[in-house]
Amino acid sequence: xxxxxxxxxxxxxxxxxxxxxxxxxxxxxxxxxxxxxxxxxxxxxxxxxxxxxxxxxxxxxxxxxxxxxxxxxxxxxxxxxxxxxxxxxxxxxxxxxxxxxxxxxxxxxxxxxxxxxxxxxxxxxxxxxxxxxxxxxxxxxxxxxxxxxxxxxxxxxxxxxxxxxxxxxxxxxxxxxxxxxxxxxxxxxxxxxxxxxxxxxxxxxxxxxxxxxxxxxxxxxxxxxxxxxxxxxxxxxxxxxxxxxxxxxxxxxxxxxxxxxxx
Numbered sequence: 015x016x017x018x019x020x021x022x023x024x025x026x027x028x029x030x031x032x033x034x035x036x037x038x039x040x041x042x043x044x045x046x047x048x049x050x051x052x053x054x055x056x057x058x059x060x061x062x063x064x065x066x067x068x069x070x071x072x073x074x075x076x077x078x079x080x081x082x083x084x085x086x087x088x089x090x091x092x093x094x095x096x097x098x099x100x101x102x103x104x105x106x107x108x109x110x111x112x113x114x115x116x117x118x119x120x121x122x123x124x125x126x127x128x129x130x131x132x133x134x135x136x137x138x139x140x141x142x143x144x145x146x147x148x149x150x151x152x153x154x155x156x157x158x159x160x161x162x163x164x165x166x167x168x169x170x171x172x173x174x175x176x177x178x179x180x181x182x183x184x185x186x187x188x189x190x191x192x193x194x195x196x197x198x199x200x201x202x203x204x205x206x207x208x209x210x211x212x213x214x215x216x217x218x219x220x221x222x223x224x225x226x227x228x229x230x231x232x233x234x235x236x237x238x239x240x241x242x243x244x245x246x247x248x249x250x251x252x253x254x255x256x257x258x259x260x261x262x263x264x265x266x267x268x269x270x271x272x273x274x275x276x277x
Contacts, residue, residue, distance in 0.1 A: 027066040035073035040080025048102040052109035071120035079129030104160035107135040131161035139195040148183035
């Protein structure tokens with residue numbers, strides 16, 4: 015049982031690979047893993063100034079994350095203990111959403127319950143065609159909560175109600191049609207699909223990508239007028255720099271203007 019971290023260093027920056035590793039338990043999330051995940055993300059972002067993105071996946075071919083650990087949940091014996099456990103799930107998801115760099119969900123199998131909450135907390139998701147998605151909590155007597163609240167923004171209220179009230183699983187192809195994942199590929203093409211996105215990120219201004227993610231997080235919590243004004247502020251801030259410093263927009267716009275770069 016562990017959270018595995020691997021770094022790939024490129025000329026353009028560092029790529030971090032985070033793997034939930036409990037393959038005999040479908041990578042189910044227990045308290046140790048829920049505690050380790052935010053710590054690992056904080057460590058990666060604070061210790062790697064050139065971090066481009068994090069790729070989050072599950073160990074083995076069967077599961078991304080099969081859900082929260084039922085063996086642990088079965089011993090929740092009070093509202094206080096239940097709130098404590100589910101708060102850890104939400105804190106893990108929040109660490110993904112608030113991560114300074116994009117988090118790519120590499121969904122290699124079952125993404126159920128808390129596993130789906132982790133998946134939708136990622137910025138983009140690519141799934142193996144054999145992946146299965148669902149929120150089956152009602153079938154064990156509890157509602158789907160915390161980051162399940164992100165689902166309506168991705169798939170709409172009707173399909174959210176279908177998924178949460180009926181507790182039925184859907185296939186990867188259905189998840190793609192619903193807008194729950196951005197890409198579905200054959201299992202053997204999963205890494206190539208992730209690499210394609212990483213290569214796209216490498217073409218972008220790394221500070222711009224970080225600012226864009228932070229701005230989108232703001233958009234989630236404010237009114238439309240406030241979101242637009244936040245964009246004005248973010249645009250101006252992107253041109254800030256120390257005296258004599260060539261800012262990222264100046265460098266990249268200059269290269270494009272001179273025909274040395276393409277969009």
